[in-house]
């Protein structure tokens with residue numbers, strides 16, 4: 088079972104978000120083999136909307152670390168998305184990474200994977216941020232097993248809940264758990280992209296081929 092933690096705090100190991108996210112990892116069976124990415128150590132440029140990645144899958148002309156991160160996401164069974172609350176949203180680095188993954192959205196590339204969300208903040212008003220992480224997971228086809236958030240400093244009770252979230256993540260992966268209401272939403276969005284991919288099939292050649300090969304079109 089492959090677990091990937093993507094942590095967005097620039098404070099790395101000193102970060103409250105990371106403290107919480109690491110505890111989610113500790114709840115996972117294969118915690119020692121989990122891979123950890125600190126986004127602040129990565130070069131992540133802004134998407135330029137050239138659409139190259141739709142014509143030729145993941146063929147982005149920008150030379151930075153994004154393709155490697157996206158490949159790690161594709162190889163993972165479970166992804167922990169951890170971000171501090173910055174102005175009631177995910178950090179800019181997180182959003183920039185998401186923007187660069189629009190191929191994942193067009194082709195639901197995270198389908199069959201499971202995501203857990205982690206947020207820390209000064210106020211504890213983190214619902215919107217967690218719900219955005221859930222939205223991202225679902226829009227890429229993944230199931231969201233749940234999220235944990237805390238006002239900093241993180242206390243023992245929340246750390247114990249974070250451990251439980253890790254257990255829940257791995258349990259969902261092992262049992263290939265289904266989340267019926269999320270499944271409906273994923274299907275609705277898939278319908279939207281089916282129409283879009285069909286309409287753009289002459290431009291987004293490889294994404295169209297991906298849908299055909301999957302038997303979705």
Ligand SMILES: Cc1cc2nc3c(=O)[nH]c(=O)nc-3n(C[C@H](O)[C@H](O)[C@H](O)COP(=O)(O)O)c2cc1C
Pocket residue numbers: 096097098101102103104105170171172173174175176207208209210211212238239
């Ligand atoms: C640029 C910036 C924006 C922030 N915006 C918010 C905010 O809107 N709401 C909030 O509750 N905390 C906000 N905070 C506080 C952080 O979310 C909080 O300190 C968090 O625990 C930091 O996580 P870290 O230790 O993992 O870096 C902000 C902090 C920074 C640096």
